[in-house]
Structure formats: C-alpha cells, structure tokens
Amino acid sequence: MKIKFCGAAREVTGSAHLITLDDGFKILLDCGLYQGYSDKMKDFNETWLFDPREINCVVLSHAHIDHSGRLPKLIRDGYNGPIYCTHATRSLCAIMLLDSALIQERDAEFYNKHRGKKTGKTREPLYDKNDVKRTMDKFITYGYGKTFEVYPGVEVVFQDAGHILGSASVGLKIAEKNGENIRFGFTGDIGRPNRPILRDPQPMDNLDYLICESTYGDKEHEAAPEEVDHLLRIIKETCLEKKGKLIIPAFSVGRTQEIVYIMDKLEHAGKLPKVPVYVDSPLAVNATIIFGSHPECYDSELSSYLLKDPNPFGFNNLTYIKEVEQSKRLNNSKEPCIIISASGMANAGRVKHHLYNNISNPANTVLIVGYCSPDTPGGALRRGEKFLRLFGESKQVRCDVEVMDSFSAHADRSEIADFVANQRNSVRKLFLVHGEIERQEALKSYLGERGFDKIEIPVLGQEYNVF
Numbered sequence: 001m002k003i004k005f006c007g008a009a010r011e012v013t014g015s016a017h018l019i020t021l022d023d024g025f026k027i028l029l030d031c032g033l034y035q036g037y038s039d040k041m042k043d044f045n046e047t048w049l050f051d052p053r054e055i056n057c058v059v060l061s062h063a064h065i066d067h068s069g070r071l072p073k074l075i076r077d078g079y080n081g082p083i084y085c086t087h088a089t090r091s092l093c094a095i096m097l098l099d100s101a102l103i104q105e106r107d108a109e110f111y112n113k114h115r116g117k118k119t120g121k122t123r124e125p126l127y128d129k130n131d132v133k134r135t136m137d138k139f140i141t142y143g144y145g146k147t148f149e150v151y152p153g154v155e156v157v158f159q160d161a162g163h164i165l166g167s168a169s170v171g172l173k174i175a176e177k178n179g180e181n182i183r184f185g186f187t188g189d190i191g192r193p194n195r196p197i198l199r200d201p202q203p204m205d206n207l208d209y210l211i212c213e214s215t216y217g218d219k220e221h222e223a224a225p226e227e228v229d230h231l232l233r234i235i236k237e238t239c240l241e242k243k244g245k246l247i248i249p250a251f252s253v254g255r256t257q258e259i260v261y262i263m264d265k266l267e268h269a270g271k272l273p274k275v276p277v278y279v280d281s282p283l284a285v286n287a288t289i290i291f292g293s294h295p296e297c298y299d300s301e302l303s304s305y306l307l308k309d310p311n312p313f314g315f316n317n318l319t320y321i322k323e324v325e326q327s328k329r330l331n332n333s334k335e336p337c338i339i340i341s342a343s344g345m346a347n348a349g350r351v352k353h354h355l356y357n358n359i360s361n362p363a364n365t366v367l368i369v370g371y372c373s374p375d376t377p378g379g380a381l382r383r384g385e386k387f388l389r390l391f392g393e394s395k396q397v398r399c400d401v402e403v404m405d406s407f408s409a410h411a412d413r414s415e416i417a418d419f420v421a422n423q424r425n426s427v428r429k430l431f432l433v434h435g436e437i438e439r440q441e442a443l444k445s446y447l448g449e450r451g452f453d454k455i456e457i458p459v460l461g462q463e464y465n466v467f
Contacts, residue, residue, distance in 0.1 A: 001174065001182060001467045003209070005458040006049040007032060008434045011041065012215055012371060015434065017186065018050055020250060021174065024052070026253045028058045029170060029186050029211070031067030031101070033344065035374035044071065045126060049461050053078035056151050058138075060085040060169035061188030062093035062246040063253065069100050072127035072135045080138075084150060087141045088166025091115045092253055099252075103348060104128070143296070144202070146167065148340035162191025162201035163409050164254035165290070165297050169204050182467055183426075186211040188421050188432065190411040194224065196261050197291075199299045200427055201419055206426040209466050214357075214435030215371055215410040217443025222406035226265060226352050230263065232271065234367060234402050239275040239336040244363030246337070249351045249378055252284035254409050257291050260313050265305070267315040278330060280321040280341040282351050288313050288320070297392070304435035331357040346377040356390045364399040369407035374436075408436050413443060417450055424451045429466065432457050 007016030007030070014034035019027040034044040052074050060083055061067055071083065071093075085093070104125035104150070141385045142148050153175035158168035172184040185207040191337065193200040204210075222230065238246040250256045256279060266272040279285065291313065298351075305312055321327055327338045327350050330339060341351035358364045372378030378386055381401050387394050411419060420430070430452055432440045437457065444455045454466070 001465070002463055003050065003211075003466055004318075004463040005431070005460060007034070007044070007460070009458050009460040009462065010068070010435070010436055010437045010440065011036075011460075012373060012436065013040075013291055014041070014044055015061070015067040016070070016213055017433070019172075021154070022176070025154070026055050027150065028055050029156070030061055030067045030188075031058055031070045031074050032067040033065050034113070035066050035347065035376075037375040039407065045073070048077070049220070051078075055079050055081060057081045058083045059150070059156055059170055060089060060188065061170055062161070063089045063096050064164060064189070064251070065100055067188070068093055068097065072101060072131035073141060074350070075135045075138070076131045082139050082140045082150075083135070083138045084142065084148070084156065086168050087143060088297055089168070089288045090136075090139045090141045091293065092166060093139070093165055093166075093286065094136055095283060095290070096253065097135060098129060101125070101127055101129050101132045101285045132203050133339065140393070142445055159202045159204055160199050160297070161188050161234070162193070162195070162198050163189040165198065165294055167191060169201075171205055171207070171363065172427055176467065181415060182209070183207045184209050184466075187213050189213050189409070190410055190416055192221070192411050192415055194306065195409075196258050197299065197302050198297055198449055203419070203422050207423055208426065208428050209431075210419060210420065211426050211431045211433055212416070213410070214416065214419055214432045214440045214443045216405070216412045217416065217435050217439040217446070218373060219412060219415060220335070221408060221412040222404065224406070226408040226419070227404065228266070230404060232266070234365060235275070238320075238365040238400070239338065240273055242363040244337045244361065245339060245358055246365050246367060247351065247354050247358055248338065248340045248367045249344050249346040250340050250342065250422065252281045252342040253287045255344055255407060256284045256342070257288055257313060258407065259369065259408075260318065260366055261302070263318070264309065264312050264315045268309060274317065276280065276335065276337040277318045278321055278339050279326050280319070280330060280339055280354070282322045284340075284342060285320045285322055287445070318461060327353070330354065344378065345372045345383070347373075352377065352390055355388065356393075358399065360387060360396050361399045362398045364402075366399055366401050368401065368403045369406065371408060371410065375436070404405070413432040416443065417447060420447070420452075421450070427452070427454070429454045429456060429464075
C-alpha cells in the first residue's frame with residue numbers, strides 16, 4: 001500500500017492525499033483548492049499529480065473549499081466514482097461549490113476582458129455550475145460512527161472532528177492479503193474543545209498510520225474568557241470611542257456563525273454595544289440556514305441555549321445582507337458599525353471592497369480572526385504591512401489591525417497533541433500536513449518530546465510505502 005501527498009504538503013491549503021492499495025484500488029482523501037498566490041503553486045489548481053480517471057472513490061473530511069473545492073474539476077477531468085462524506089458536509093458543499101463555481105466563472109470573465117486582450121490568451125474557469133451539479137450527484141453520506149465499506153476489505157468510519165459543521169476525521173481499516181488489517185487515519189482539520197456551537201473533537205481509534213494537520217503547530221490560542229473580553233474591548237474602542245467601523249474578514253462557514261453566536265449571547269446579556277452589525281455575505285446567509293438544519297452537530301451548550309433563544313444566529317441590530325446594492329451602501333455609510341464579511345483571508349469576496357474603502361481611515365479597525373496565507377491581503381495585514389494592494393491600487397493602512405487567533409476553528413499546538421495522544425503507542429508513522437514548514441518543524445519537535453519518534457513532513461508529490 002502507498003500514500004502519495006498530492007496537496008497541502010508544507011502548505012496549509014489544497015488538501016489531497018492518495019492511497020493506492022496493492023491491487024491498484026485508489027482512494028483520494030479530500031480534493032481541495034489551493035488558496036494563495038505562491039509562484040511555486042500557481043499551476044496547482046489546474047493540474048493533477050494523478051489521473052482523475054483512475055481514482056476509484058473520494059472520501060471527504062469536510063466542506064471547506066481548501067478540502068472540497070477541486071471536486072468539480074475532478075469530475076470535469078474524468079472522475080466518475082462516489083464521494084463519501086457526512087450529511088452536513090454534503091449540505092454545505094451544495095452551496096459552497098456553487099459559490100466557488102461562480103467565482104471561477106467571474107475570474108475567467110474578468111481575465112479575458114481585461115488581460116486577455118493584452119496577452120492574446122483566454123482563460124477557462126476551473127469548472128462551472130454544470131460541473132457542480134454533476135458533482136453533487138456523486139455524494140453518498142453517512143453519520144458519525146457508522147462503519148461503511150467502500151471496497152471489499154476496506155471499511156471507513158467518520159468521527160466528529162469539531163472543526164466546522166459536519167467535519168470529520170477519517171478512519172480506514174484495510175484488510176491485507178496476508179490476513180492483517182492496516183488501520184489508517186486522516187485527522188482532516190482538528191477542531192477545538194470547549195468552543196461554541198459544535199461538539200468537541202472525538203478521539204480516533206488506535207491507528208498504524210496517521211495523516212495529521214498542523215496549521216497552528218507552533219502556538220497556543222487565547223483562552224475563551226479573555227477572548228470575549230478582548231472582542232468587547234475592540235468593539236467599544238472602535239465603534240463607541242472612535243466612532244469607526246469594525247471590519248471582520250471571516251469565512252462564511254464556521255467562523256461567521258461562531259462570531260454571530262457569541263454576539264447573540266452578549267446581546268442577550270446586555271453587554272453588546274448598541275451598534276449595527278452586518279453579515280455581508282450571501283454564502284454566509286445560506287450557510288447559517290444550513291446550520292439550523294443540522295442540530296445533530298450541536299454541543300450541549302447550544303442545545304440548552306436554544307430553549308431560551310430559538311434563533312442563536314439572530315438578534316436586535318443584526319442584519320444579513322445578500323444584495324450587492326446593500327453591500328455598496330455600507331461602503332458609503334459613515335455610521336459606526338460592525339461588518340462581518342467573507343472571505344477570511346480577504347483575498348476574495350465583498351470584504352475586499354470594505355477594506356478598500358476603509359483601511360485608510362484611522363477611526364476604523366480590521367480584526368483578523370484566523371489563519372491567513374502569507375501571500376493574501378489578510379496575511380499582509382497580519383504582518384503589519386503599511387500598504388495593501390487592492391483592485392490594482394496601493395492603499396495606505398492607517399486603521400488599527402487586531403489579531404485574535406482564538407476564534408480559529410483549528411486546534412492549537414497543545415490541542416493537536418491532546419487529540420493524537422492516544423496514538424502514541426500504536427502509530428508506526430505520523431505524517432504532518434496542512435501547515436507551513438516552520439510550524440510543522442515546531443510541532444514535530446513538540447510531539448517528539450511527548451513520545452512520538454516517527455514523524456514525517458512530506459513534500460508535494462512525495463510517495464511512501466506504508467506496509
């Protein structure tokens with residue numbers, strides 16, 4: 001049996017890991033888009049390190065685009081097998097992949113209109129709405145803890161990863177010809193214990209081989225009580241004292257709902273300042289509706305909270321915005337307010353327009369609430385860059401920039417170590433993926449101090465014989 005790392009190898013995004021059994025059966029774990037602008041990765045989304053027609057099945061950990069976003073491209077290029085995931089993951093993919101297709105189409109149209117004339121070359125979208133429709137027809141869903149067979153002698157089980165709605169770690173039991181079973185696992189993205197909305201990550205069964213994420217492998221997140229106080233301080237300083245706008249770039253699925261839920265609880269407790277709050281993202285609006293349809297993913301705290309507030313994602317002064325004209329009016333408005341808008345890395349979506357119109361005003365604040373690829377606008381703001389290039393213009397950053405990684409849906413260093421602790425005496429090899437190399441090296445050292453001595457950090461395209 002072989003494992004080939006076809007994405008998110010020494011990179012955070014673009015998840016794709018290929019298992020090839022001894023008889024040639026091929027299982028692809030995730031099929032995500034690379035999100036960023038690295039020169040070495042510029043062709044990643046258009047090319048494959050395998051033949052899509054030879055893949056026999058896809059097992060999808062969750063719906064985030066860096067894990068699911070190339071599925072329609074896979075279908076377009078010849079894949080014709082099933083896509084296995086949880087029920088909520090399919091629900092989210094239905095809207096997220098369609099939104100991604102629209103972005104692909106708009107990007108291609110913009111390129112052909114503005115740059116194609118100069119270069120004489122045209123660009124096709126990675127995929128379109130029809131590809132998404134064909135993709136959704138391939139989904140087969142299972143609940144957490146339900147073992148199912150994808151091939152004779154190959155069983156799969158999803159465990160709740162606590163990362164976003166429907167997110168799962170993937171466990172595989174593979175029967176070898178010699179009668180032994182190989183226990184193979186993929187963490188997907190590991191969520192965080194004691195976070196709002198979702199249940200805590202559930203431990204995986206003991207494994208022989210494990211692919212593990214490492215996004216925050218070198219740091220610890222802020223604790224929850226300090227997090228809420230920190231958020232309130234930023235809101236008061238920006239909206240009440242400076243009379244400015246607080247702009248929060250946030251992914252439409254997961255991060256947005258968590259921030260809204262925290263504000264909902266603050267509003268019910270009488271602690272949230274009386275300023276307008278806008279969620280400016282059509283995808284976030286649709287995703288929030290789906291959140292309401294999957295209570296099987298809720299933790300006990302949210303389930304109890306629903307008894308006194310049947311709508312935890314709605315409160316006085318909160319407005320969800322879908323229409324473009326409403327979004328544009330926000331850019332011209334001078335009122336103090338909070339704007340939560342996609343995308344989380346500020347490399348696409350309406351939040352780019354909000355940054356363009358507001359980052360040069362010292363009364364305003366941009367709050368970064370999670371990982372941003374270094375080569376995205378969000379990454380530049382995290383680094384403290386004084387100028388940001390948006391829509392072909394260089395804009396001076398005169399607003400305040402705050403960072404709160406505690407809102408991240410990714411486990412921090414100690415949370416990753418806790419999640420894999422039960423594998424210490426069973427795992428023969430642990431592969432670190434979904435992280436920048438500096439953080440992966442730090443996590444490798446940290447886990448090594450805790451008894452893990454067979455850790456690999458694969459490069460893109462590297463292949464291992466695992467049995």
